[in-house]
Amino acid sequence: MHAAARKSAKHKASDDTVLDLTSARMSAPVEDYLKAIYDLAGKSGTASTNDVASRLGVAPASVTGMIRRLAGQGLLDYERYRGVRLTDGGRAIALRTIRRHRVIETYLTEVLGYAWDRVHDEAERLEHAASDELVERLAQALGNPTSDPHGAPIPTADGHVDERSLRTLADLDVGTRARMVRVSDKNPGLLRYLAEIDLTPGVEVQVLARAPFDGPLTLRVGEAEAVVGRGLAEQVLVEEVRDER
């Protein structure tokens, strides 16, 4: 019945495969690929086979295969040996999946009492099973939050995200005051440590000193002080605080 969407040129118009890509439900692996490509490509554009592979923990050869298929479905543009770029359809699905993930993470922490370092895995599975209706109900119960527990912006239901680029704590000049905005949700150990020193989204930080040769930074976090390694500092995204007005 399905006449193999053969002639998928580099353009859209998937002739006979006239599915509504924007609202179609994809398999979990497909959603994962699209999410991975979305945030590897970032604003820049393309993602490489290898990067996608290591992000997803699969072999590069598997990525090539999946990518071919998804390109055939019009979810991404692909030229061999050239990397992939999401089409609007692919991006829409990626954003819906990310919205699900982040709303779920927020609900788990805000309502169900999960610690912020333990929501990622749970959300990773639920995001593929939750209907959009459920996600909207969760979002509503939360008062339509705009960011998740780790400070990541939650895309709106119609696919818009706040994509401003932030600086890392490691980039701040000594003395500059900033507000902790965001950190990846993927490293539980890091998250636990950050919680321990109270370096969580919204908190004010200031770099008090920076040891040479990429040494540790001494921070003021709220009222307390903390010394953190460069590696950690690079993971923490902040926004400068315009001095009081």
Add this chain to the structure above:
Amino acid sequence: MHAAARKSAKHKASDDTVLDLTSARMSAPVEDYLKAIYDLAGKSGTASTNDVASRLGVAPASVTGMIRRLAGQGLLDYERYRGVRLTDGGRAIALRTIRRHRVIETYLTEVLGYAWDRVHDEAERLEHAASDELVERLAQALGNPTSDPHGAPIPTADGHVDERSLRTLADLDVGTRARMVRVSDKNPGLLRYLAEIDLTPGVEVQVLARAPFDGPLTLRVGEAEAVVGRGLAEQVLVEEVRDER
């Protein structure tokens, strides 16, 4: 936690596959098969290939294949042409899956405002993605309910269910007073209609009259009256109300 993995193998235990069956995470299809077999076999014992197939909406041949594999894993006892029966391990997984399903259904209706006829599909997908921890948190938030919105008993975390057998509304003698206990969650139309006439779990019903030749029943539902077909009456499980004391 207790309940060591009972070495249930009475026959061909699957040799090298020495997994802890009791807590192992199964794929969604496997969980679905076990659930289906659990409630087709009921207390009686075995389920037939055809019944499982039509319950799951797959071809009988597919059931044979899956059943062979599950038997190999020690989740069920199987003799070809003889039907299947869950082992203790298989039953444990079925019950945990059913617990997830019912806790989720309850949460969706009680907390998130879903109508009782719309929770089944959502729960059907979430039950395979939700961790046991999540389910326990949901159950706790609900005060550890013992039955779901449709009156089905929720198995406990350690695998016990209330399995008393109920009569259907169609079996009641005229005049008998009973309490509506339970109805299947799988037929949205039926559920909507029952909600409309307020025939929901806990409500008192009485058969006022029964037309001959399997005709409709006239009921008193709470304070109101309703006339329902035999087909519907057979779907509604009730328990007799011991006259006041």
Add this chain to the structure above:
DNA sequence: CTTTATTTTTAGCGTCTACTAAAAATGGGG
């Protein structure tokens, strides 16, 4: 600008789950 290293793709497979068509068991009616 050729040689080497890296990245990406192809080829060939394996697993899980489902399907169809055809063969084999089972069991009910006469």
Add this chain to the structure above:
DNA sequence: CCCCATTTTTAGTAGACGCTAAAAATAAAG
């Protein structure tokens, strides 16, 4: 007790995803 309808199983396939090993492109280095 035999025949036929029904149930169940086997055989052969398919598609989604993943893997490894080897070939092919591309990029880097001398």
